[in-house]
Amino acid sequence: MSRDALIFYSEFDDPEAWKKTLTAELPDIDFHTDPDAVDPAIVHYALTWKPPAGFFGRFPNLKLVTNLGAGVDSLVGRDDLPDVPISRLSDTGMVSLMSSYVLFSVIRYARDIHIFERAQRRGEWKYIHPRALSDIRVGVLGLGELGGPAAQALVRTGFDVRGWSRSLKDIPGVRCSAGSDTLDDFLRDIEILVILLPLTPETRGLLDARRLALLPAGAKLINASRGAVVDEPALIDALQSGTIEEATLDVFTVEPLPRNHAFWSMKNVLITPHLASITVPEAAAREVAESIRRVRSGLPPLHGIDPRRGY
Structure with missing residues (x-):
């Protein structure tokens, strides 16, 4: 047999x-x-x-x-x-790895580590008084099997966490919204945006130039889902103009990221090679x-x- x-x-x-x-x-x-x-x-x-x-x-x-x-x-x-x-x-290993990546990326911005990294390279002692984590609004875009636990980890750390998804979720400590008609308002109130959406026909290019411009001045963006969820040329423009202050990117439209890509030379972008969750x-x-x-x-x-x- x-x-x-x-x-x-x-x-x-x-x-x-x-x-x-x-x-x-x-x-x-x-x-x-x-x-x-x-x-x-x-x-x-x-x-x-x-x-x-x-x-x-x-x-x-x-x-x-x-x-x-x-x-x-x-x-x-x-x-x-x-x-x-x-x-x-x-x-559970994938979930833990993603949650740890999101926590690292959010805390790096929340505690101004990116600024201290640059100050160290200049040999400069630069003090910035920390903000209470509960005052920092973090938005998780996508609350599925990876996004939901990541949002919960952020809540446990003490952040003010909001979440958006296709259908409404109920996650303790997370202010949840759902549906395309709520997305614009969701983005307007987010200081650090974490993208954990699947790539579908509906989410491809979801964060275009218009939606990226809705984020408040000084916003940070973290993408650990799929590169094509974000309009890449629009994100480059937003980072160059200061509309978005910083970005941590684990995923890209083309991978590996081409050597001549603009992201490599941008001082306000941290690049990791698609390893947030393996x-x-x-x-x-x-x-x-x-x-x-x-x-x-x-x-x-x-x-x-x-x-x-x-x-």
Whole structure:
């Protein structure tokens, strides 16, 4: 009797780490990384991140596709995606990493660390009296499985936290609003904006020049979701003009960020290489295995998504 097989594809994740952790959870599954070295008919599961065009079409008996990450925008619009359940990763390790990145980025601005960094390079002792954290208005744009916990972490730290999402959420300590008709008012009152939205047709370019201009003078922007949620040329203009004072950017329209891109030379921009929240196999393998067990039992997987919506 043929065993179940899983095909793995990612140019960024370690296949050996995934094989070790996943087969420990599911010893009856065959783990493959080479599509040409396995009988396509026995491949029932795919664990992938941005596989090449046509990848899924060669496996006629897929029962589950799992995306190696929280964002599934790379799956939207593919013409080879099978009509099977699709899940994404959302393990506790990813949540902790994102929350820590958001806390670091917000606190860096709230405690004026960016100013002290520049003063140190000038050899200047520059004192700025700290503000109470409860007086600093932080807005989290997107309150999903990563944004919600990040907002809660900011509340626990003592910030005045507001949140915006597509549908209304109820998060203790967070002043929540929802829907496109409330977004402009939300932005007008935010000192530090944290973007944690998925990339969908509705969110692509959501923060255009008009909306960026709604942020108060001196606002800071942190984007740890997808670069295309923000109109990049408009953000460059806003940072150059001072409409937005500072930005911390982990994601970009084109990645890796091209060497000649304007962001590299901007002193008011901190760049990190898309690592705010990454998948740790040791933690995530348990969820992948549980989704496979559920599909085998006729149940939906964990963290199922609708690729037509983009989340």
